[in-house]
Amino acid sequence: MKDTAFQCPYCGVGCGLYIDDKGKVKGDSLHPATKGDLCKKPLYLPEAFDKGRITAPLFREAKEKPFKEISWEEAYRIIEQKLKTIPPDKTYFYISGQLLTEESYIINKFVKGFLKTNNIDSNSRLCMATAVTAYKMAFGSDGVPCTYEDIDDADAFIFAGSNAAISHPVLFKRVLRRRRESEQVLIITIDPYETETARKSDLHISIRAGTDTVFFNSVLYTIHREGWVNFQFVDGYTEGFEEALKYAEKFPPDIASSICDVPEEDIYLVAKVFAQSKKLISFWCQGLNQSLNGVMKNLSLINLHLATGRINEKGCPFSLTGQPNAMGGREVGYLSNGLPGYRDVRSEEDRRFMENFWKTEGIKPMPGPSITEAVDLITEGKIDLLWVVCTNPLVSLPSTGKVEEALKKVFLIVQDAYWNDSCELANLILPAAQIGEKEGTMTGSDRTVTFSRQFRYPPGEAKPDWLIFTEVAKRMGWEESFNYRSAVDIFEEFKRATRGRLCDLSNLTYARLPSRWGKRWLYEDLKFATESKKAKFHPARFEIPQDRGSFLMMTGRMKDQWHTMTRTGKSPSLLKGELPPYIIMNPDDARELGISEWDRVVIRSKLGEAERIVKFGKIKRGHIFTPFGYPREFADPINRLVSDRCDPLSKEPDLKFTAVDIIPAGKNINWCEEDGRRPFKHGRSRQP
Ligand SMILES: Nc1nc2c(c(=O)[nH]1)N[C@H]1C(S)=C(S)[C@@H](COP(=O)(O)OP(=O)(O)OC[C@H]3O[C@@H](n4cnc5c(=O)[nH]c(N)nc54)[C@H](O)[C@@H]3O)O[C@H]1N2
Ligand SMILES: Nc1nc2c(c(=O)[nH]1)N[C@H]1C(S)=C(S)[C@@H](COP(=O)(O)OP(=O)(O)OC[C@H]3O[C@@H](n4cnc5c(=O)[nH]c(N)nc54)[C@H](O)[C@@H]3O)O[C@H]1N2
Ligand code: SF4
Ligand SMILES: [Mo]
Numbered sequence: 086m087k088d089t090a091f092q093c094p095y096c097g098v099g100c101g102l103y104i105d106d107k108g109k110v111k112g113d114s115l116h117p118a119t120k121g122d123l124c125k126k127p128l129y130l131p132e133a134f135d136k137g138r139i140t141a142p143l144f145r146e147a148k149e150k151p152f153k154e155i156s157w158e159e160a161y162r163i164i165e166q167k168l169k170t171i172p173p174d175k176t177y178f179y180i181s182g183q184l185l186t187e188e189s190y191i192i193n194k195f196v197k198g199f200l201k202t203n204n205i206d207s208n209s210r211l212c213m214a215t216a217v218t219a220y221k222m223a224f225g226s227d228g229v230p231c232t233y234e235d236i237d238d239a240d241a242f243i244f245a246g247s248n249a250a251i252s253h254p255v256l257f258k259r260v261l262r263r264r265r266e267s268e269q270v271l272i273i274t275i276d277p278y279e280t281e282t283a284r285k286s287d288l289h290i291s292i293r294a295g296t297d298t299v300f301f302n303s304v305l306y307t308i309h310r311e312g313w314v315n316f317q318f319v320d321g322y323t324e325g326f327e328e329a330l331k332y333a334e335k336f337p338p339d340i341a342s343s344i345c346d347v348p349e350e351d352i353y354l355v356a357k358v359f360a361q362s363k364k365l366i367s368f369w370c371q372g373l374n375q376s377l378n379g380v381m382k383n384l385s386l387i388n389l390h391l392a393t394g395r396i397n398e399k400g401c402p403f404s405l406t407g408q409p410n411a412m413g414g415r416e417v418g419y420l421s422n423g424l425p426g427y428r429d430v431r432s433e434e435d436r437r438f439m440e441n442f443w444k445t446e447g448i449k450p451m452p453g454p455s456i457t458e459a460v461d462l463i464t465e466g467k468i469d470l471l472w473v474v475c476t477n478p479l480v481s482l483p484s485t486g487k488v489e490e491a492l493k494k495v496f497l498i499v500q501d502a503y504w505n506d507s508c509e510l511a512n513l514i515l516p517a518a519q520i521g522e523k524e525g526t527m528t529g530s531d532r533t534v535t536f537s538r539q540f541r542y543p544p545g546e547a548k549p550d551w552l553i554f555t556e557v558a559k560r561m562g563w564e565e566s567f568n569y570r571s572a573v574d575i576f577e578e579f580k581r582a583t584r585g586r587l588c589d590l591s592n593l594t595y596a597r598l599p600s601r602w603g604k605r606w607l608y609e610d611l612k613f614a615t616e617s618k619k620a621k622f623h624p625a626r627f628e629i630p631q632d633r634g635s636f637l638m639m640t641g642r643m644k645d646q647w648h649t650m651t652r653t654g655k656s657p658s659l660l661k662g663e664l665p666p667y668i669i670m671n672p673d674d675a676r677e678l679g680i681s682e683w684d685r686v687v688i689r690s691k692l693g694e695a696e697r698i699v700k701f702g703k704i705k706r707g708h709i710f711t712p713f714g715y716p717r718e719f720a721d722p723i724n725r726l727v728s729d730r731c732d733p734l735s736k737e738p739d740l741k742f743t744a745v746d747i748i749p750a751g752k753n754i755n756w757c758e759e760d761g762r763r764p765f766k767h768g769r770s771r772q773p
Contacts, residue, residue: 097406099529140545246372318394634744
């Protein structure tokens with residue numbers, strides 16, 4: 086085997102990697118965006134390639150029955166028969182930001198163009214939908230305005246609701262490298278918890294969860310009061326400043342400081358950094374996105390960039406992409422409203438274009454329901470078939486009690502590389518090839534498209550996702566429109582749909598990748614993608630859930646594990662450093678409840694309970710933090726406790742704000758040997 090290049094299948098940084106002739110994963114120093122850097126997670130991919138895989142299609146008509154192995158031919162026939170008898174609007178497709186671009190494109194063509202329903206959503210709804218909405222409202226499109234190169238000469242960085250040190254490690258390392266180069270460089274982290282990112286910053290602002298909109302509004306107020314607004318930029322290139330400022334004036338620093346529970350000086354300092362730094366990049370992620378007022382949180386931060394002209398050579402509002410191909414998913418339009426090339430089903434012109442392009446007709450103009458709405462529709466008996474691809478909803482969706490009921494009720498197809506918890510409720514399971522077992526492209530956070538080559542065979546009967554979709558399409562009678570010999574044919578078709586669009590990939594070929602689409606600065610000439618070509622301020626309204634409970638539970642990530650752990654959980658090397666399922670608690674809060682470190686507690690919300698052990702940490706009083714992704718064999722699902730209320734504009738669920746009570750549950754006899762640091766047992770698989 087020779088060296089084979091591929092993109093890391095984990096976070097949105099999109100590191101270029103290769104696997105060498107001995108089967109070791111290394112950083113690809115020729116990759117233009119990440120230049121050979123990488124973190125720990127992909128190093129252990131080979132340990133997990135073959136553990137707990139699904140290797141053949143499995144079927145059972147009734148959920149109480151055991152699965153039996155069937156052939157692909159039988160599996161396709163079952164799907165064909167279902168799709169030909171169930172009305173399209175009673176089917177639903179739930180896909181993922183971890184699919185290759187070619188795969189997302191094909192399933193969208195299949196569903197929106199040929200099955201003719203917009204009943205499709207991606208797990209990015211739980212992740213990027215808020216940032217997408219806010220970017221579109223402010224700039225008219227949702228591409229990230231700058232690139233990683235901008236880190237190398239910036240002198241101020243803000244991480245708001247982002248634990249990039251563990252979530253986007255290679256990007257964070259680049260920021261730290263920049264700081265080592267110059268004493269002027271300042272890193273500020275805004276997070277209720279002193280995360281690794283906060284510890285490595287110059288200033289940690291420990292904000293009360295849910296109140297970022299107030300904080301940033303107050304910063305805008307201060308910038309204005311101090312005479313720091315860049316009116317040349319505001320007047321020349323933006324609209325709506327007055328309205329945004331008028332709303333921000335409700336939050337002078339003394340009021341904001343008590344709502345956010347932060348010192349007034351910190352508000353002043355952030356205002357000053359916006360006004361006086363040379364170049365400022367603010368990075369944000371799920372602490373802003375997954376909130377009831379998530380779009381407003383995003384806009385309140387973007388407003389600051391507009392008020393001080395911090396774009397292009399002066400800075401960037403940089404939304405960190407979670408999954409490795411959430412950007413590619415946006416390019417193909419994989420949420421329930423999207424169409425390829427940053428198009429939208431609501432636009433007649435966009436629909437007509439895609440209908441001509443696909444040689445079809447009748448694309449529906451109304452966006453389909455989001456995934457949390459679809460769960461309700463299933464419960465109400467309005468959706469009969471759910472096809473889940475490359476995501477694990479039984480663990481990662483909010484209100485898993487409700488999700489479980491829905492998955493039990495619906496005819497469930499799970500298409501996954503590994504056996505996961507959602508498989509337990511499936512009727513039909515389709516074995517998918519994973520990264521390295523198929524080829525295709527993904528786009529990282531800074532718009533760099535990377536081609537991943539194949540370097541191993543899929544186990545058993547597993548097939549690339551795109552092939553599964555095209556085989557079904559052919560049986561549906563759409564042979565001519567889905568007649569691809571390989572991924573490259575799909576890419577060549579897709580890229581033509583982007584010609585002349587903001588995300589124009591039409592000059593890229595597999596041979597020329599990795600390469601970035603768009604200019605270094607998406608809005609180089611300060612002409613934005615809005616109708617007036619101006620960027621837009623929005624009054625960033627503050628709203629917070631009025632839940633009752635003695636603690637606020639925030640949920641998030643583990644350093645060496647990826648979400649629901651189907652792959653990273655199979656690597657003994659990656660499990661070694663992780664604690665058994667825990668919460669982070671402030672020691673003073675714990676003492677008041679008579680809880681010692683490593684004790685067991687029950688966390689209770691109005692939706693359910695879960696047990697965890699307690700680890701002490703510097704977290705704001707009244708807040709706890711816990712990772713969300715443990716498979717059910719390790720722990721009670723935390724998302725059973727989390728409500729499915731959503732941001733009204735983006736329909737992204739509020740996953741970071743759950744009112745809970747903590748009930749001491751005694752000493753930790755199960756886990757605590759000496760200091761409780763007994764690591765996970767090696768991940769098992771319950772595959773039948
Ligand atoms: N409480 C709480 N809940 C959350 C979050 C939170 O912060 N708090 N975060 C949310 C966010 S941002 C996200 S992105 C989601 C993530 O949630 P999920 O998407 O459910 O998590 P993953 O474990 O990444 O699931 C990916 C699945 O794809 C499979 N897979 C890997 N490669 C392939 C492939 O090539 N083809 C196919 N078909 N399958 C493959 C894996 O085995 C796995 O089962 O969770 C969300 N849920
Ligand atoms: N190791 C690892 N890396 C990953 C992933 C993984 O599973 N594991 N998943 C990837 C994906 S899909 C995503 S989306 C990203 C997510 O990356 P991040 O968003 O960085 O990760 P989270 O832990 O979900 O949340 C970040 C922080 O938000 C804080 N927070 C909660 N509520 C608030 C609030 O109201 N205000 C503020 N300011 N902060 C708040 C939490 O304390 C937490 O530290 O990570 C990606 N990278
Ligand atoms: S930083 Fe993200 S993309 Fe890069 S190697 Fe780590 S997980 Fe993979
Ligand atoms: Mo995500």
